Amino acid sequence: MPTVDLATAPVRELNAALHSLQPSTNETVWRVQNPRGQHAIAVGLDAPVTVEIDGSVGYYCAGMNKQATVVVNGSAGQGLAENMMSGRVHVKGDASSAAGATACGGLLVIDGNASARCGISLRGLDIVVKGSVGHMTGFMAQAGNIVVLGDAGDALGDSIYEARLFVRGTVKSLGTDCIEKELREEHRMLLRSLLDAAGLPDVDAAGFRRYGSGRKLYNFHIDNIGAY
């Protein structure tokens, strides 16, 4: 197993090595030691490999990830897995703000809490947060799913488009044009698959509430001016 110690090797060396991997590589599991909160670790990957990072990472870890599995045995800074396209990112600790921002596909699992604007402008990624999420989670989220086992802060789903939000705990407040919606069987099935994928087979999908767009602000109308 290739091991890169970021106490001695620069992040540039790690990313360059990961970018140079061919689809046929048999170096499919990588270990990264001593990340020490450095930024942009394992960004821009595009190969079906697993990168396990022992420690906490800074901004943008696994940014724009494709295909790869990135595991962080620690916490993650701002913009975790931003604009991720596919693959899987798993953070064992907490995540700072804007986790999964603008991401298009794959699965992001956060074992701890996620800070503000988790899933901002989400475009198709599935996010499962085992703890709670901060304010403005799902802001302007377009597509994808955000599952929160804990509580959600203020202005959940503000200005949301077609993304789906599932919260098991309390919601401090809903944002503009975000409403609670019925949790139907199709949503319970979707939740079941997401929880299973996140390694949570014992969590009851029926215990969540669903939130999404009221679709009242999709076309500008002067009568809605008070909502903005």
Add this chain to the structure above:
Amino acid sequence: MSGDERWIHTPPRESATFDKHAIAEIHRAAATGIYDIRGFGAKRKVPHFDDLLFLGASISRYPLEGYRESCGTEVTLGARHAKKPITLRIPITIAGMSFGSLSAPAKEALGRGASIMGTSTTTGDGGMTEEERAASSLLVYQVLPSRYGMDPDQLRRADAIEIVVGQGAKPGGGGMLLGQKISERVARMRTLPPGIDQRSACRHPDWTGPDDLEIKIIELREITDWQKPIYVKVGAARPYYDTALAVKSGADVVVLDGMQGGTAATQDVFIEHVGLPILAAIRPAVQALQDLGMHRKVQLIVSGGVRNGADVAKCLALGADAVSIGTAALIAIGDNAPHLEDEYRKLGTTAGCYDDWHEGRDPAGITTQDPELTRRLDPVAAGRRLANYLSVLTLECQTIARACGKSHVHNLEPEDLVALTIESAAMAQVPLAGTNWIPGKGGPF
């Protein structure tokens, strides 16, 4: 009429304050209850390049021979950090304009015209189209706050990256692509349902402030293996500090867009009342680069109301490395063309004034997604027109540079300029014509 009656009534007098436009706007606002949204850039008169003149050569300045002695025009962008800087044959680039606000043939035409002349064009909100990439030998990929269409594969296929913080028409504002322009293809590229208004965010989703921007730039460099030049584009608001902060954040190139810069759809009040004319913004930006020892190391591209080669030359003389054009490029490929007058009349406007680019009914087939209108624009012919126009800009700029004795357009300098008004002298920091007076010289920006 008897002899004295003619003096009883004064002729109609328009108020300078409540002029016809102001009165019409009050009536319109009272009738609709909503502000005016339009395209184009600022239409009010502001101090501009017309207020500057070149001095040309004289006994103490030696000119170069027109049509004989060479006058270089190439510019290299991004050598500060990028492994693969880009070199433009002319110091004129095409500004970012989205597929969505523009039709696919229009984007292709911009790429074709720019490529013929050896310069770059730029994507916009919604990402990169195949037509645009195929037609553009040098393509700059914008990273915008909305991130519509943002894709790492497209990032890697680009020749440079431009992080858009703001634009001159609306510093501090986001955007709105109205539902009538959201075709199936546009909607798919932006991951949104067709037909709904698409709000483009005014803030980036994953960074706030210059310290974060520095890290964001590092991330983009890491993803692209430090190969691509990275630009930072700002609307002209606080050009000294924004330029300094962009340099501090690691930008290879700073793009500075004045208030005359175009937009596809913005509130008229925003276009006309927020931001600085580009004339007032260039010198502070150049000063910031000079104070940091980065002038000519970090390149400065300026835009907002560039129309002719004299404007280009004046930007360069004030210290810019290149200019960018948007509105002028659209006009070159056919926007507001007089032969479409009958159709403009049907839209309640006239050729030369058409600015309802957000409505998607452009008879020229440029600012529309209507399939029938879009088909009117031949991207090959339109690209040729743009190339012709870029060629004229370049020739005009060279003509002036030679007359000032410069063997490269970058050798133009403020000393070659004078101003016709006190305002423009203060903004451009060149002497009022016929004097050695530069108002405000030495004062704070």
